[in-house]
Amino acid sequence: MSSHSRKAAPPAAVNSQIADLMGAWSIELDPDLAVTALTHRSFAFEMGGIEHNERLEFLGDSVLSIVVTEYLFKTFPSESEAQLSRMRGAIVSERTLAKVARGIHLGDFILLGKGENLTGGRERDSILCDTTEAMIGATYLTYGLETTRKVVEHHLKPFLDNAVQMGRSSDYKTTLQEYCSHEGLGEPVYEAIGSGPDHARRFHATVTIGGRVAGEGDATSKKNATAAAARAAFLSLSGAN
Numbered sequence: 001m002s003s004h005s006r007k008a009a010p011p012a013a014v015n016s017q018i019a020d021l022m023g024a025w026s027i028e029l030d031p032d033l034a035v036t037a038l039t040h041r042s043f044a045f046e047m048g049g050i051e052h053n054e055r056l057e058f059l060g061d062s063v064l065s066i067v068v069t070e071y072l073f074k075t076f077p078s079e080s081e082a083q084l085s086r087m088r089g090a091i092v093s094e095r096t097l098a099k100v101a102r103g104i105h106l107g108d109f110i111l112l113g114k115g116e117n118l119t120g121g122r123e124r125d126s127i128l129c130d131t132t133e134a135m136i137g138a139t140y141l142t143y144g145l146e147t148t149r150k151v152v153e154h155h156l157k158p159f160l161d162n163a164v165q166m167g168r169s170s171d172y173k174t175t176l177q178e179y180c181s182h183e184g185l186g187e188p189v190y191e192a193i194g195s196g197p198d199h200a201r202r203f204h205a206t207v208t209i210g211g212r213v214a215g216e217g218d219a220t221s222k223k224n225a226t227a228a229a230a231r232a233a234f235l236s237l238s239g240a241n
Helices: 013-027 033-036 041-046 054-075 081-091 095-102 114-118 125-143 145-161 164-170 173-183 224-237
Strands: 190-196 200-210 210-221
Touching: 013 033, 013 125, 033 054, 033 125, 041 114, 041 200, 054 081, 054 125, 081 145, 081 164, 095 125, 095 145, 164 200, 173 224, 190 224, 200 224, 210 224
Parallel strands: none
Antiparallel strands: 190 200, 200 210
């Protein structure tokens, strides 16, 4: 058997409590797939190159997208393609999936390398999001699409119920652009600077309008950091709550 296909054996503490996670996830997964879904690259590296969860994450991301897209398409027939796209983006975002993970205490079960564990990896949005997607991928491989759809919709229900509002407030860069144009404030200019190691990268973004910094934001990706900066600028300039 190649090292690529070897499975991670969960620590005793994780193994003894895996039933709790399956209960929180609302369905029992194939044991090997469940362990792989919980195995972060850092743990796999320390264990000599065992299988980690990135392939399951890739699969889960695609399954999540089709489930949410179909739900929105059927539920909101009067919404435009652009608005449906914004709604989907908000619902499948790193921030939303991290909230789902925290709701079921998924971070307690993730198999992390020592460095990631010591630097707060269990609470990092990017790791929680990726592991949630891997769990979706494992669910799909265990049960197929229809059962996975029910699991996904169950965990995303609070967000799906609020999809219209989430979509309208998610694209703050466009909102800020339109506001600045309407008010004659000039073009927003963004700058993002990354820091930290590759496995724990952070970005600090600023948006400058009329030569002055109007908003700042921090996130684990450049896209999310600039979006946070746009949100801060729009709320500050418009006085919106």
